[in-house]
Every structure is written in C-alpha cells, then in structure tokens.
Amino acid sequence: MGAFSGGLAALLGRAPREGERFGVAVSGGPDSLALLDLAGTVLPGQVEAATVDHGLRVEGTAEAAMVAEWCATLAIPHRTLRPAEPIGGSVQAQARAARYALLDGWMADRSLDWLLTAHHADDQLETMLMRLNRASGVSGLAGVRARRGRVLRPLLGVRKAVLEAHVRVRAIPHVTDPSNADDRFDRARLRGILAGVDWLDPVAASRSAQALADAEAAIEWSVEQLYLRHVAARGDTLVLTDTAMPHEYRRRILRRMVATLAPDAPEPRGEQIERAILQLSHGSKLSIGACVATGGSVWTIRRAPPRRSG
Numbered sequence: 001m002g003a004f005s006g007g008l009a010a011l012l013g014r015a016p017r018e019g020e021r022f023g024v025a026v027s028g029g030p031d032s033l034a035l036l037d038l039a040g041t042v043l044p045g046q047v048e049a050a051t052v053d054h055g056l057r058v059e060g061t062a063e064a065a066m067v068a069e070w071c072a073t074l075a076i077p078h079r080t081l082r083p084a085e086p087i088g089g090s091v092q093a094q095a096r097a098a099r100y101a102l103l104d105g106w107m108a109d110r111s112l113d114w115l116l117t118a119h120h121a122d123d124q125l126e127t128m129l130m131r132l133n134r135a136s137g138v139s140g141l142a143g144v145r146a147r148r149g150r151v152l153r154p155l156l157g158v159r160k161a162v163l164e165a166h167v168r169v170r171a172i173p174h175v176t177d178p179s180n181a182d183d184r185f186d187r188a189r190l191r192g193i194l195a196g197v198d199w200l201d202p203v204a205a206s207r208s209a210q211a212l213a214d215a216e217a218a219i220e221w222s223v224e225q226l227y228l229r230h231v232a233a234r235g236d237t238l239v240l241t242d243t244a245m246p247h248e249y250r251r252r253i254l255r256r257m258v259a260t261l262a263p264d265a266p267e268p269r270g271e272q273i274e275r276a277i278l279q280l281s282h283g284s285k286l287s288i289g290a291c292v293a294t295g296g297s298v299w300t301i302r303r304a305p306p307r308r309s310g
Helices: 002-012 030-042 060-074 091-110 121-132 160-169 186-194 202-230 247-261 270-281
Strands: 022-025 047-052 078-081 114-116 231-234 237-240 285-288 291-294 299-303
Touching (some): 022 091, 030 160, 060 078, 078 091, 121 202, 202 231, 202 247, 247 270, 270 291
Antiparallel strands (some): 231 237, 291 299
C-alpha cells in the first residue's frame, strides 16, 4: 500500500486532494484488481472502475461481470465499455487504441480527473527489451511512461509477483488472460523466456526507464528552444538556418519540420530520416514524406506540390 501511495504522490507531485476523482482501468487480471483494491483503500469515495470488453474472447463478458460484482461489494462504481466496431487489423494495436478511446470517453462522461493503469516493473522490462530489439532510441527505450497526460501508472516500481500475492492474501477474484501466454504475440514469447531468467532485475530496469524518460524530456526541451531559435517560416517554406548541431537535434528538428508542413501525411520512418540527413548534409535536394527539401549550410523544406492526374 505504501508503494502505491508513494508512487501516486510522486506522479502528482503532491498528495491526492480531497474530491479529486480517479478512474481505474480494470481488466479482471490480478494486476489491475490489485491496483483497484489499493486505490479504493487509499482513496475511499474517490475511485471508479471501468472494464473494456473488446469482444475478442467469449470469456470477456463473464470477466467484466465478475469485476462489476466485486466492485459492487466495495461500493465502487463500475462500467463495462465495448467498442462500437469489431477489432480488426493488428489486433493488439487496434485493441489498445480502442481501449484508450473508450476510457477517454468514460472519463469525460464521469468527470474523472485521472486514469490509473496497472503497468508494473515486469511490464516495463518487457517493453524495454522489445524496443531494444527494434533499434529504438532514447524515447523508445524510456519504455512505458509513468505519467502521460492524465494517465498515471503508480505501480511501475512494483513487481508483478507482489501484486499477485496481494490478490491472493485479499482473496480477490481474478482471471488470467490466455493471450498472455500465447506464443503468437511477441510479448508473450518474451515473457516466457524471462520467466527462466533470474539475474535481470525489473525494478532496476524500471528505474533506468525513468532515467531515460527524464533524458528524453530534457532533449525535447532543448529541441523546442533550438526550433524557436533556428527554424524560420518563409511563406510556405520552413528554413533551418543553423545545422551545426548534434545529430540527434537535427533528426528531431527535421522530423518536426516535416510534420508541421504535412500534418495529414504519414510520418517518415526512421531510416528515411537518417538518409535525408546524410543527403542534406551534402547539399542534395530530395523528397521526404510529403515534402521536398534542399540541403547545404541551411536546410529548406516545403510541402511537395500535388501530383497532376492523368
């Protein structure tokens, strides 16, 4: 309970205020039910819960009903949320997008100030390793953010085993999602491998992720200052007037310039950005995303004209 209270206060930068309202995303698994139990105990009368039933498993309806029943015994308001359209495409990515969209709507409807999710230290380690394997930079290796907007994750420094022990001791009903052990998913395969590794410390990894998140925030602050100082708008063109800066700054500023000029177009991939920086450094003219750019001592970028049909 102390870990939850301390983690929440650290994310808020203060103790929770009287009357402040917290939503808890509860899946029916031990992690989120432990979070709800802790939040309900520490913040009596200030907590509501929601369960998202994606419609992907026949058991989902019964699991949501189980959570609702348990919430009723604690006098915690609960709502089951379901997407209007079936989940398709990349199942996990689409489910995640639908989940947060539904939770955002629920928060607005219930006038909730914050959303708590049960991501823990083991989740953080898995995320960092998966992103390391995908050649992520500082931003990706920072893993799951402890705070993003109104979403707070106060358990990132807590092991999954501790949360599982909590629900056992408290005799809280819970279920295990079979997809967590489904080898078709990258995270499930990695989780199975990590189960046999005892020398990796998820809590230490979580602290490293927080350090990287702090470094990411510092870099973004610096980029903002550099962008304001060295990027000029000239009609429909953006000009980077000083390119004598570290590579990481040039990469982020170039990405931001392209996004500013073509906010409706797909964002260039990492390798496209890297090739563009190399070519621009040699004074070349090139296409990047929906823009055209010219390099040299200054870089000029503008939206590419629409292609003529026929």
